[in-house]
Amino acid sequence: MSGPPCPQCAQPSVSPRLLPCLHSLCEPCLRRLGPTEGPPGAVRPVLCPVCDAEVSLPAGGVGQLPPDCLAGSRAAAAAGCDLCADGAAAGRCLTCGVRLCRFCCRAHRRQKKTASHSVTELEHTKGCNRAEKRLLCPSHPTEELQLFCEQCDQPVCRDCVLGRHRQHPCDFTGNVIHRHGDALRGLLKSTQQHMDTLEDVLGQVADMGSAVCSRAEAVAAEICLFARGYVKAIEEHRDRLLKQLEDLKVQKENLLHLQKAQLQQLLLDMRTGAEFTEHLLMSGSDVEILITKGVVSSRLTKLNSVPYSTRPSVDDRIQFSPQERAGQCCGYEVFGAILNKVVDPARCTLHGEDLQSARQNQLTGFTLLCNDTTGECMGRGGEAVQVTITHRDKRDCAIKPTVCDNGDGTYWVSYSPEEPGLYAVCVSVRGQHVQGSPFTVVVKHKFREHQGVFHCCTFCSSGGQKAARCACGGTMPGGYQGCGHGHKGHPGCHHWSCCGQVKESSECLGGPPSDTSQRSLLRTVAL
Helix, strand or coil, rough: EEEEEEECCCCCEEEEECHHHHHHHHCHHHHHCCCCCCCCCCCEEEEECCCCCEEECCCCHHHHHEECCHHHHHHHHECCCCCCCCCCEEEEECCCEEEEEEHHHHHHHHHCCCCHHHHHHHHHHHHHHHHHHHCCCCCCCCCECCCECCCEEEEEEEHHCCCCCCCCCEEEHHHHHHHHHHHHHHHHHHHHHHHHHHHHHHHHHHHHHHHHHHHHHHCCCCCCHHHHHHHHHHHHHHHHHHHCCCCCHHHHHHHHHHHHHHHHHHHHHHHHHHHHHHHHHHHHHHHHHHHHHHHHHHHHHHHHHCCCCCCCCCCCEEEEEEEEEEEEEEEEEEEEEEEEECCHHHHHHCCCCCCCEEECCEEEEEEECCCCCCCCCCCCCCCCEEEEEEEEECCEEEEEEEEEEECCCCEEEEEECCCCEEEEEEEEEEEECCCCCEEEEECCCCCCCCCCCCCCCHHHHHCCCCCCCCCCCCCCCCEEECCCCCCCCCCCEECCCCCCCCCCCCCCCCCCHHHHHHHHHHHHHHC
């Protein structure tokens, strides 16, 4: 049986068979897809050359695939007109056997030679072919497939029923077609519903693709607008920086020109005075020198007292900091600033309550304020600050301080001394001492807590015990060793029993007591 061209070899299909993916290939092409033999019962997967789907050949090989009985009718439905080759075939001449489009069908009926031919619509031809088409059994070629084996789920002939399908439930195809047709129609309906859903989803995907493209174009326009604005802001900021740089250069040049003019004038005056004095001393007589010496001395003294700087009044320190925040420009935040401030170590100052004193094992510190040559705060960090803290008596006892850059021109220096004594603190910026450096810090012993009680008198705090004593040294008549109100040694106010301090929030100054006094004092504290 031959049919339409095979999609694999493009030759007329010979015995076309259906793959599980419902694509039809001729039997020779199917045999070339994979091995034709294999272990019994083995399922061999192959790739469909039309859709690249992986399909499984039955265990019996290609011959067990169902034949494509409708390959010829599909080809006829998809064929064009045999006469004009322009339109799709809509009819068929039963006399000539040619396919005709609608225009050629009308012309075929009007022409004298073909007016008597019978032309029918292809739909009618399909119905007739389906009703009259006889399919023969592949196992018994002379027998027609009129029965259907329910167990094997395949059409069979009468000889098959008498043979290997003897015990299988079978019935005529006309009796079972309605049930199996209804099942196929149900599956078809479900498939068509999925097709509708897929078409809707594809429509949504297409719409979403269009929306993505539109949104991307809109965002691209926003990016371009932003970039143009940003570029404009950067260009304006660049022009502003260049203008600021030019102004700074002119200012420095003017100061240098002024200093140059002043120095040149002073040099000229001194040279004139020096030449006049040399000529006077070499050529003048004694009387002439004595007569003129007053005015010459006055002039030279005045010239020698004129103050002048031995260095240029300005320097060439002009820096550009790309990371420096420069505020807003055209609504955009920009970076980059010209730094013309130069730190002056001699004008940097130290601040803090604990600048001159500290406690043992207690964290303390001070603040370094960096100023420029005019005494104004630098307003930014990044300076090279070095701090050393060394014990005056123990050179090997040094403290490692921590310097924290606050980023605003101030630096917090913190340290924790481990031993008491005098320490020398050196603070330098760019290798030069700051104002007030070096200085001395007195590190006191660790704060001593009071070990006694803060009482009005020993008599009251001890409950009248005679042996209880107080560090204030007061006593009472009658053998009382501690202080009492109005008696000798009483400080006249509340005080600490351990050291006699009259301030409650104070450090204990009492030394280690003797055994006897310690027992008495502890006893007082306990009471």
